[in-house]
Amino acid sequence: MTDMKQDIIEPLSDNADAIVSVRDLRVEFQTPVGLVRALNGVSFDVPRGKVIGIVGESGCGKSVTARAIMQIIERPGKITEGSIEFNRQSEEEAAAEILSDTGDTQAATRSGGIDIARLDPNSPTMRKIRGAEIAMIFQEPMTSLNPVYTVGSQIQEAILLHQTDDKNQAWDQSVDMLRQVGMPNPERIAKSYPHELSGGMRQRAMIAMALSCHPSLLIADEPTTALDVTTEAQILALMRQLKSDIGMSIMFITHSMGVVAQLCDEVIVMYLGRVVERASVDEIFYNPKHPYTRSLLRSIPRIGAEEHAPLEVIKGSIPDPYQKVPGCTFHPRCPDYMEGICETVVPVETVLAGPTRHTVRCHLYNEADAVAAAATVGSEA
């Protein structure tokens, strides 16, 4: 398929209005115990003004992907290959504006964006982008807020860093942010310390902080995992409101299929450092293609399912990170394992025919396409 070829060599062919286009991203951790390939060629787009969900189990690389975009991968992790193109706005001068200030011109991309992967994590450009352009909220709000500063002053700090020098104005703005995320009595909350707030309120304070500089992309790394269902519902309602009211682009990382179904427009399913399937949320739930996606959806208990029928399971468990699985990384657990191909050849991403864009990395779907794609791309090893 020609589409296939373009997808890898010429980014943005499928989605001209992507705020972030990740192409063939590889992240490695050289540890004393061995090399961990956390990301093995990850490609996807974050569409502007939409919520994209990244799902997968622990160790699949979803958090590393988010951290790579923010350039906050912990040592010894390194981006070894690939590009992360960030397009601030639809207009082209947006990137130039940031880059001309700092002189990091090598990071400019042809389409007028910034290639984050080529920036130094400590460079002024990256520091301008981080927080102001792309903001992130983390899973555990208690550990990501500083316990010795009030919530208000922590939000104020972000505003002072990126937006204004006027402390009073920054304070007013931070109170206003707290009000926007639905905090009752924001004046009082701004003067509270994190330990005085409940889990849901802390997470909302984190969201207020992330939004305080009006970023164009919000990355949410499992923001509801540590919360109760009722609080989770509050955060989901807030996220939906952000999307509809200010057209925020959100990258939502989660392992909960329920949250994905309720919130996301598009879904990326990851397994062991690779994107195995990406499609619209409806396609993922009603027409899943990859055996991993299918098994995952079948193994979750659902309210209203057949009484006391045993849950279907995915056999085995996720291999440990030091182990290198040849071929398709899911083959040892796959119900559709085909001997002779799955354990030897890494499947390429195949675009499926259909009204919406749906790609899958599995040998079940790429007889003819695989040959064509393999010829152009070369074998991935």
Add this chain to the structure above:
Amino acid sequence: MTDTMARRAADGQPTPDSGNGAGPEGSPAQRDSSDGSFGRGADDREPILEVRGLQKHFPIKGGILRRQIGAVKAVDGVDLTVHRGETLAIVGESGCGKSTTGRTILRLEEPTGGEVVFHHPELGAVDVVNADRRTMHELRPRMQIIFQDPFASLDSRMTVGRVISEPLVINKVVQGQALRDRVAELLTMVGLRPEHASRYPHAFSGGQRQRIGIARAIALDPDLIICDEPVSALDVSVQAQVINLLEDLQRRFGLTYVFISHDLSVVEHIANRVAVMYVGRVVEIGSTKELFYNPQHPYTEALLKAVPQPDPRNRMEIVPLTGDVPSPANPPSGCYFHTRCPYAQAVCSEETPPLRPIGDSGRMAACHFSEKLDLKGAVVASREAVPASATATTEPDAERVETS
């Protein structure tokens, strides 16, 4: 054969070595007809545990003299009856006292008040709260617990064999070769391999560690197991394996579970009856089906409404509960839920509604207006959203461990 196995064989129950399939098909154990059916709504059955007015207050100390200035009423008058062979789930938000209830029943926390009666197969009804050391020693093998965090609940300096054999050694059940055989048997039962006994917990994944925790809990052939969020820390794909294992063990050995969880989808799958807790009290209890599809307490309705359904074509309108869970140190007056209840009226802030029977099916709810309110039950995800299992094989769910 160990004593326990011999006893089981005498009881006509399948012995563990008659099949090691932890999977749904490989299991030799059908639902024991001799032991009554495992149907829902098992209210007429023999109780194994009765909890009456159970309280656990943690003191708050303050001032220069560190005198007690208040109390966190973590568990404040909980009434529960658990029937033999059933699974009773306790659900609620964090801080509602569900874990403390479980721990207090086992006297891992000393209760402040109330009574816990355990029906011991030989000793008969025993008052757990006032039991002396010797009686507790008799009781403990019958009542076990599985903890939430499989990483924290296993001693990293003990081999798996020692972890599992410790209860057997302490209670002087078996020793020597018989002990090693029993450990091997237990490991096989939970889907691990006998040679794993010589390894340390760090060599195992989360799901496998939880299996080790389960093996330790069933080592003494208990009657009752308190499962304190046993699958919350596990990955989705492994969670299903552990749930199936728990259900399989229950069928094989007639176990009774008190299943503490905040995940309503898991609870609906595993439980026969459900108790909903809010700020240290039970607000509703009933059979799973009734409680999920015809809730009688506004809090149950709110919990059910908040569960995100894995169905993008059924996007719910999120009307989150306002406010936060009240502090158990300083609960509001009247019904504790009135501060967040959309149906609250004047009486709710004045009078505490008792947990009272609703209908005659063993349903109980603590709300002034249960009969008057038309509360909505769980939203059911469309069947179409579940991919067909055409390509799936039903394989035993035992995790494969590399021998390297």
